[in-house]
Amino acid sequence: MIASQLTFGAEYDFFEREDGYDALCKTYNYQFKATMDMDIGLKYQAINQGQVDVMTIFTTDGQLSNDQIVVLEDDQHFYPSYLCGNVVRSEVLKDHPELKKVLNQLAYKIDDLQMAKMNDLVESQGKEPREVARNYLKEINLLKE
Template sequence: MKALIIAGLSLVLATGCSSGDVVKIGHQPTSEQTILAHMLQQVIQGNSDLKAELVGGLGATPVVLKAMQNNDIQISAVRYVGTDLTSSLGLEEFSKDPQEAFELVKNGVAEKFDELWFPSYGFDNTYVFTVRQELADKHNLKTISDLAPIAKDLSLGTDSSWLERPNDGYQAFKQDYSISFGKTTPMDIGLVYKAVDSGEVDIVLAYSTDSRLKEYGLATLEDDKHFFPPYGASPVVRKDTLKQYPQLEEVINKLTGKIDTKTMTALNYKADIEKKDPAEIAREFLLEQGLIQK
């Protein structure tokens, strides 16, 4: 019995020491979040003595937030400015200036959750109006404002929620841009890419880093009036974890500004279309950037 107790205590102590050197990175099940979670894991393990474990499949943002609060995970692989402003902070109105919105969410999650919102990876995953390249070339479409002369002749495909949202939905869009489309067709966001490519609709509201933009060779239009909220993508870390492992901040910041929208779209394409392993996609990118060693 004495031997068993000693063995049990030894096991507990050993487990405690081991878990103290491990940080857990949570992510949602999208290719984008999975790739970035692997990047964080590899850059942490390649530049510190810490081990990093991935906790995937967390579902919607509230699940990630709860896991962070419960300390089930210490790092959110990716959080988006606009999403947190409305979800975790519950704001209905806020500045659409990217820097002001960033400061607002950074200060808000620090005060409310004692978490550090890191600088952006370098890209936004926001809404973008998207057309076939031939239509963009024909009418010289570069920005949303360029749509004004032809919008009445265009059919728009978009998820139904955007048509109904009060602050950044269709009604507010029509006021800000003075643009109304000839026809609007509600559809699942996953179907809009094929719909515009096939000519079922002329223009769709898509996501800026979706791999299907590259797959179908679609053209995206600049939001020149900054109508859509900024959705800059950043990792978020519990502050008590950073106090325990201060080296983490410098290591994670190695990814700051390294991934622009075009790059993230290409990385998503490798996972979604070419079916490459997200861990290998992350490794190849980090090696190219000199952020880890072979």
């Protein structure tokens, strides 16, 4: 298997977690040549410089939208889905019931690639999160000014 020729990189806590490195290797029957602890902010630099060959990522990482990185499918469903959602206190909805309809309009409107692109605008291009969100809502016709 090719994993034995590759260096795996992740944040230090991934190697300590019950659902981390050991569990991943067991699930996929991987045995990597080496491992490297990485700072979360330096992982894309590490892979681009060849310090690691494989790394953990979030599919909404801003840098992922710009890099030539292949995201492998988790066909063993090792990781649970981390789809985002809106959380609103019940008393707020009681006082403002119209919010439920408005917030439900966002359901399934942002996929991982779109979120990664928006994160990149904020992280790499210095855009304000509020501006990025506003532009996206205009683009999908949920906000009119």
